[in-house]
Amino acid sequence: MSDVLTRPSPIDLPAPLHLPPGPQVRVGISGWTYEPWRGTFYPAGLPHRAELAYASRWVASVEINGTFYGLQHPKDFQSWRELTPPDFRFSVKGSRYITHFRRLEDVRVPVANFLASGVLALGDKLGPLLWQLPPWFRYDAERIETFLGLLPRDQATAALVGTEHDTRVEGRSFLDVVGALPLRHAMEVRHPSFAEPAFIEQLRRHNVALVVADAAGRWPTLEDVTADFVYARLHGDQELYASGYSDAALDRWAARFAAWRSGSEPDDARRVSSVPPAPAPAGRDLYVYFDNDAKVHAPFDAAAMAARLGVSRETRERPGTQVAR
Numbered sequence: 001m002s003d004v005l006t007r008p009s010p011i012d013l014p015a016p017l018h019l020p021p022g023p024q025v026r027v028g029i030s031g032w033t034y035e036p037w038r039g040t041f042y043p044a045g046l047p048h049r050a051e052l053a054y055a056s057r058w059v060a061s062v063e064i065n066g067t068f069y070g071l072q073h074p075k076d077f078q079s080w081r082e083l084t085p086p087d088f089r090f091s092v093k094g095s096r097y098i099t100h101f102r103r104l105e106d107v108r109v110p111v112a113n114f115l116a117s118g119v120l121a122l123g124d125k126l127g128p129l130l131w132q133l134p135p136w137f138r139y140d141a142e143r144i145e146t147f148l149g150l151l152p153r154d155q156a157t158a159a160l161v162g163t164e165h166d167t168r169v170e171g172r173s174f175l176d177v178v179g180a181l182p183l184r185h186a187m188e189v190r191h192p193s194f195a196e197p198a199f200i201e202q203l204r205r206h207n208v209a210l211v212v213a214d215a216a217g218r219w220p221t222l223e224d225v226t227a228d229f230v231y232a233r234l235h236g237d238q239e240l241y242a243s244g245y246s247d248a249a250l251d252r253w254a255a256r257f258a259a260w261r262s263g264s265e266p267d268d269a270r271r272v273s274s275v276p277p278a279p280a281p282a283g284r285d286l287y288v289y290f291d292n293d294a295k296v297h298a299p300f301d302a303a304a305m306a307a308r309l310g311v312s313r314e315t316r317e318r319p320g321t322q323v324a325r
Helices: 048-055 076-083 095-099 107-115 119-125 140-148 155-162 196-207 247-262 298-308
Strands: 003-008 023-028 061-064 088-095 128-133 184-189 212-214 231-236 285-290 322-324
Touching: 003 231, 023 298, 061 285, 061 298, 076 107, 088 119, 095 107, 095 128, 107 155, 119 128, 119 155, 128 231, 140 196, 231 247, 247 285, 247 298, 285 298
Parallel strands: 023 061, 023 285, 061 088, 088 128, 128 184, 212 231, 231 285
Antiparallel strands: 003 322
């Protein structure tokens, strides 16, 4: 891929993306508030408060990362919901207090705090919840099973779980959900001990997606399909968080995503389990996030991938200013 890329013309807001019918294919970015993106991806002079609205016309989904570092407020989620188009979706990263500090042990109340903190204010724009485990966390079947059993499968149940919150969100919670919208979960693991068939079986039994992670060889890439959707995070294939994806690399990943989307899997899928995934003749929803943000590759790689998967839009093809990266 050339080191020269095209950024969008400095228009206020592109038209919203409308996804075609069939399995949902959402190609997006991990986070949207990055200083190096200003004047490169974001047009020069774009107010910071307008960055999410701008990004949400460029990609179909974003991961909310701030929730990993601390409990947010309902007003934040409500604002993010209002700033984005009707068919936009957010993935929300689970609290590191749960995954890294507590390492999934005795986390019933922390999970309740997280769910009550405003996540549910996203309503029908709430996509999967992402639970990222630290690289030093070894596979513990009992702890994983207990945690998976805590996870609610719809928003009404999530609100019920949220009522068990403690004083950390007292007076600033949101549990006013309408209906039992489905709630999905994905788990990203980073220790090689998770390359264990028993772990794959656990995820399948709970319909939790195993994150397909590409991380420049730093962490294992496991491609077992364990849920009715596929969740992938592309962190950079040469340099973690920094390198862009070449055209050839994007083509290779697009072929894999197309196979999963169709309900099958790549012929050379890097599976842990010898048991293939259950057939999905209607196809599978697909969530793909580019996390190679450090050198402003993520939004452009996301647009290139969306085009390969047939979910781009006309405004992505507009010529713009050439900028070096």
